[in-house]
Amino acid sequence: MKKALVCGAGGFIGGHLVNRLKSEGYWVRGVDLKENEYGNMSADEFVVGDLRDINVVRKTVTEDLDEIYQLAADMGGAGFVFTGDNDADIMHNSALCNLNVLDEASKKGVAKIFYSSSACMYPEYNQLDPDNPKCSEDSAYPAAPDSEYGWEKLFSERLFLTYQRNTGIDVKVARFHNIFGPQGTWDGGREKAPAAICRKVAMAKEGDAIEVWGDGLQTRSFLIVDECVEGIRRLMESDFNGPVNIGSEEMISINDFTKMIADISGKDLSIKNIEGPTGVRGRNSDNALIAEKLGWSPSEPLRKGVERTFQWISEQIAERERNGG
Ligand code: NAD
Numbered sequence: 053m054k055k056a057l058v059c060g061a062g063g064f065i066g067g068h069l070v071n072r073l074k075s076e077g078y079w080v081r082g083v084d085l086k087e088n089e090y091g092n093m094s095a096d097e098f099v100v101g102d103l104r105d106i107n108v109v110r111k112t113v114t115e116d117l118d119e120i121y122q123l124a125a126d127m128g129g130a131g132f133v134f135t136g137d138n139d140a141d142i143m144h145n146s147a148l149c150n151l152n153v154l155d156e157a158s159k160k161g162v163a164k165i166f167y168s169s170s171a172c173m174y175p176e177y178n179q180l181d182p183d184n185p186k187c188s189e190d191s192a193y194p195a196a197p198d199s200e201y202g203w204e205k206l207f208s209e210r211l212f213l214t215y216q217r218n219t220g221i222d223v224k225v226a227r228f229h230n231i232f233g234p235q236g237t238w239d240g241g242r243e244k245a246p247a248a249i250c251r252k253v254a255m256a257k258e259g260d261a262i263e264v265w266g267d268g269l270q271t272r273s274f275l276i277v278d279e280c281v282e283g284i285r286r287l288m289e290s291d292f293n294g295p296v297n298i299g300s301e302e303m304i305s306i307n308d309f310t311k312m313i314a315d316i317s318g319k320d321l322s323i324k325n326i327e328g329p330t331g332v333r334g335r336n337s338d339n340a341l342i343a344e345k346l347g348w349s350p351s352e353p354l355r356k357g358v359e360r361t362f363q364w365i366s367e368q369i370a371e372r373e374r375n376g377g
Pocket of ligand 1: 059060061062063064065066083084085086101102103104122123124125126127128145149168169170171227228229230231232237244
């Protein structure tokens with residue numbers, strides 16, 4: 053039986069990844085600062101611990117592991133990443149987790165390690181035109197991410213690739229593009245646009261205006277978490293190291309995305325564009341490389357994933373209301 057460690061298993065993608073590995077017959081250890089909020093807790097062993105602490109890392113990164121998935125990071129949506137208020141934490145905490153886990157994995161002779169980078173590492177100058185952003189893997193340099201979160205991801209990508217080069221460890225690096233779905237953060241300040249808009253729409257009354265940050269003409273693509281996990285597993289099983297995009301190519305403006313969610317809700321709602329952090333003007337995954345190297349790329353239509361996510365967030369809100377708000 054293969055043994056895997058999922059770092060960040062208490063988080064959104066980590067929780068789904070644990071379930072996926074379990075369904076494939078793995079023995080799984082999870083580690084995170086916190087248990088999974090939404091009950092994605094199928095790991096055989098779960099360590100509540102801080103990966104900035106080398107003693108926790110020594111205890112959780114053990115010789116018997118076949119694979120490590122390093123997803124732990126201090127992260128959130130635009131309200132967390134683009135205000136500047138959390139920059140020191142983002143850089144320090146995430147870099148320290150990466151430095152500790154990777155070095156320990158290499159010392160303990162773990163064969164393979166996955167690292168989750170982000171599309172936020174792509175240069176801002178290629179993402180100024182909302183209708184025509186460029187995010188092919190080879191467009192990363194000259195580097196100019198628009199956030200410290202992106203710079204940290206770029207540093208850590210390079211860190212992982214140095215270990216690939218200088219030690220025996222097999223490294224896999226993916227750049228995720230806006231992953232969303234059930235069991236993701238939907239409230240509290242760290243939620244990302246899909247969850248935040250689903251929440252606003254679910255809580256709105258007939259005729260309300262939904263507040264959308266910026267002019268809403270900024271574009272993005274969003275990938276349902278199941279396809280993200282599929283991409284992670286395919287990359288891990290391949291002989292390709294990356295970095296490679298794992299994202300959707302179905303680009304949409306944030307206003308149109310909001311209209312889609314309103315339509316799913318069946319409510320008659322309008323949009324009110326307000327000031328707020330928005331990030332780059334346009335971003336879309338470029339899936340040419342993943343299709344070439346893995347013979348696969350995500351294909352589920354956006355609307356299908358949004359329907360499931362909207363349903364789940366509506367249920368969360370109803371449950372919260374039942375429990376007294
Ligand atoms: P998440 O915040 O739900 O999960 C990250 C987890 O890491 C959290 O549960 C957090 O508690 C844990 N963590 C943070 N610091 C830690 C520490 N010091 N020790 C132990 N655990 C710690 O985020 P997610 O959406 O599941 O993202 C997973 C990874 O994918 C992250 O590296 C993120 O940067 C990357 N990513 C996500 C997206 C996305 O759209 N969700 C996009 C690009 C990249």
